[in-house]
Amino acid sequence: MQELTMMKNLKNKFVVIKKFLFVSLAVVTIGLGWKLPVLGYIVPVVMLTAVVLSLYNGRYHCGNICPRGMFLSVFFIKKSKNALIPVFFKKMSFRLMVMGVLMGFLVFRIAQNPTSIDYVGRVFWLMCAVTTGIGIILGFIYKPRTWCSFCPVGTMQKIIGRHSTNIQIDKNLCLNCKVCEKKCPINIDILSTVKETEVTGSDCLKCSLCISQCPKKALSWGS
Ligand code: SF4
Ligand code: SF4
Incomplete structure (x- = not known):
């Protein structure tokens, strides 16, 4: 610890x-x-x-x-x-x-x-x-x-670099509050880019802000 x-x-x-x-x-x-x-x-x-x-x-x-x-x-x-x-x-x-x-x-x-x-x-x-x-x-x-x-x-x-964000979303935890989108430095429509469990917006800056600001910890980096 x-x-x-x-x-x-x-x-x-x-x-x-x-x-x-x-x-x-x-x-x-x-x-x-x-x-x-x-x-x-x-x-x-x-x-x-x-x-x-x-x-x-x-x-x-x-x-x-x-x-x-x-x-x-x-x-x-x-x-x-x-x-x-x-x-x-x-x-x-x-x-x-x-x-x-x-x-x-x-x-x-x-x-x-x-x-x-x-x-x-x-x-x-x-x-x-x-x-x-x-x-x-x-x-x-x-x-x-x-x-x-x-x-x-x-x-x-x-x-x-048409890579996806590599951010994963747990749909069971997500409240659809869109705090992540508002906090994103370039306001990516995070939720509308989700495919299955992956956020796929290729404009993602990999800054981790959405992950740290999500009140339900529904977002995380994929492996
Ligand atoms: S901030 Fe978290 S709970 Fe809110 S919409 Fe985004 S992923 Fe879902
Ligand atoms: S990692 Fe940064 S740029 Fe990418 S979606 Fe999250 S807040 Fe937006």
């Missing part, structure tokens, strides 16, 4: 340190990238990591590694109105349009001076700064991570 508590405390400490490091990375990159364009290269590294990881575990990167995602959750959790995210943002047609516009902008700008290290770094920084600005505004109005419901990197991970 004591060992279990120790392990839990260690895990909590690790999560706090991880959050601190990733949030600091986001703040430093966005805050100083205009002066030190080389910091802009952190953006493609994060994007590539997300895409590679999605092959194995869907949007795990979004919920557990993404520095901007953590920045938005940590800084705006108290300031956000925490209103439901508009369904429109989650529609695939809208998400593909956002992805097309942003990727098109990226390629167009880089093509203008592809051999300049500073120039290319600044293009990545600019895209990250502008989209984070949009994320902050939406985070105040709706939920802190509204941006993540249509972020192009999230959409890529959803398309590439």
